[in-house]
Amino acid sequence: MKRKPNKPRPEPWSQTGPTDPGGGAADPGGSAFGAGSEKQSGATANVSLENFVLTLGESQLGPVTVDLRTNAHILLGGVTGSGKTVLLKVLLRQAIDKGAKVYIADFKGGVDFKSWFRENCYMSYDMDTTLETLAEWENELDRRKTLLRDSNCSNIDEYNAMFTETKLHRWAFACDEIAMMLDKTGQSKEQKEKIDKASAVLSLLACQGRSFGLHLILATQRPDANVMPAQVRSNIDYRVCGRADSILSSIIIDSTAAAELIPKNAKGLFMLNDSSGRDTSATVFKSYILPDGAN
Ligand SMILES: Nc1ncnc2c1ncn2[C@@H]1O[C@H](COP(=O)(O)OP(=O)(O)OP(=O)(O)O)[C@@H](O)[C@H]1O
Numbered sequence: 001m002k003r004k005p006n007k008p009r010p011e012p013w014s015q016t017g018p019t020d021p022g023g024g025a026a027d028p029g030g031s032a033f034g035a036g037s038e039k040q041s042g043a044t045a046n047v048s049l050e051n052f053v054l055t056l057g058e059s060q061l062g063p064v065t066v067d068l069r070t071n072a073h074i075l076l077g078g079v080t081g082s083g084k085t086v087l088l089k090v091l092l093r094q095a096i097d098k099g100a101k102v103y104i105a106d107f108k109g110g111v112d113f114k115s116w117f118r119e120n121c122y123m124s125y126d127m128d129t130t131l132e133t134l135a136e137w138e139n140e141l142d143r144r145k146t147l148l149r150d151s152n153c154s155n156i157d158e159y160n161a162m163f164t165e166t167k168l169h170r171w172a173f174a175c176d177e178i179a180m181m182l183d184k185t186g187q188s189k190e191q192k193e194k195i196d197k198a199s200a201v202l203s204l205l206a207c208q209g210r211s212f213g214l215h216l217i218l219a220t221q222r223p224d225a226n227v228m229p230a231q232v233r234s235n236i237d238y239r240v241c242g243r244a245d246s247i248l249s250s251i252i253i254d255s256t257a258a259a260e261l262i263p264k265n266a267k268g269l270f271m272l273n274d275s276s277g278r279d280t281s282a283t284v285f286k287s288y289i290l291p292d293g294a295n
């Protein structure tokens with residue numbers, strides 16, 4: 001894992017003007033991530049300033065957003081080249097600018113995450129380091145359970161409203177291709193045991209992370225049952241699908257709409273299946289991209 005310095009960060013949507021580095025109080029767990037800002041200075045019209053509402057892109061109906069307080073976890077699916085990594089980085093960038101501590105497991109070696117991400121996130125490129133990360137997450141889940149129980153709070157927002165000097169930061173665990181991390185095909189017995197351990201922690205976080213501000217943002221070309229534990233998939237209620245065949249589209253958004261409505265050569269076009277009750281069934285949106293230098 002690589003630690004990053006706490007320094008003012010440029011806006012994701014413009015290359016001028018750093019964000020306000022103040023505003024977030026220290027995490028009582030002593031997070032090395034540093035204090036993040038809930039405020040964003042000089043933000044453009046595209047970025048939601050509401051607490052932990054992240055903007056994915058725009059459809060003809062307007063900006064497409066996700067509120068991590070209600071949709072705690074996100075699954076991004078689509079075939080190769082559909083734009084998953086670009087969208088993942090857009091989401092993570094905003095989460096970091098809102099003060100989240102972000103971990104990225106990238107079993108493709110980290111080449112898609114250039115210096116900005118490597119300096120501002122915890123990165124892991126192999127199973128052993130990722131298991132260390134997940135052990136830290138498991139401990140943090142337990143720690144937050146105790147903190148919230150002892151203070152009679154039912155979620156992180158209540159806790160942070162009560163303890164303004166010792167706010168808890170939201171954490172996001174991102175994996176750019178979950179199949180590369182969890183596929184047991186052809187693996188040794190020892191490696192399979194490690195994959196089982198990683199799957200178990202991801203399942204725990206998917207089930208219990210929401211109230212404690214612990215979020216999963218997972219991307220994959222292959223979300224089938226062999227690589228994606230059922231408990232993880234069933235607890236991710238905000239799902240986004242890019243270009244896909246009808247099977248992939250059905251697995252991700254429970255309909256074949258992405259296969260039917262997103263053209264075969266499209267990059268950065270996505271459809272949603274969220275649990276907000278909005279009718280997004282026929283809405284294709286274009287994801288945002290980060291400017292050079294914000295990657
Ligand atoms: N919103 C967008 N607008 C324009 N181009 C885009 C957009 N999103 C992605 N692209 C283009 O599509 C290319 C592929 O995107 P990306 O690497 O995110 O795909 P992917 O789904 O992660 O593929 P893989 O599964 O192989 O990793 C990018 O290099 C970029 O050029």
Ligand SMILES: [Mg+2]
Pocket residue numbers: 084085086112176
């Ligand atoms: Mg990718």
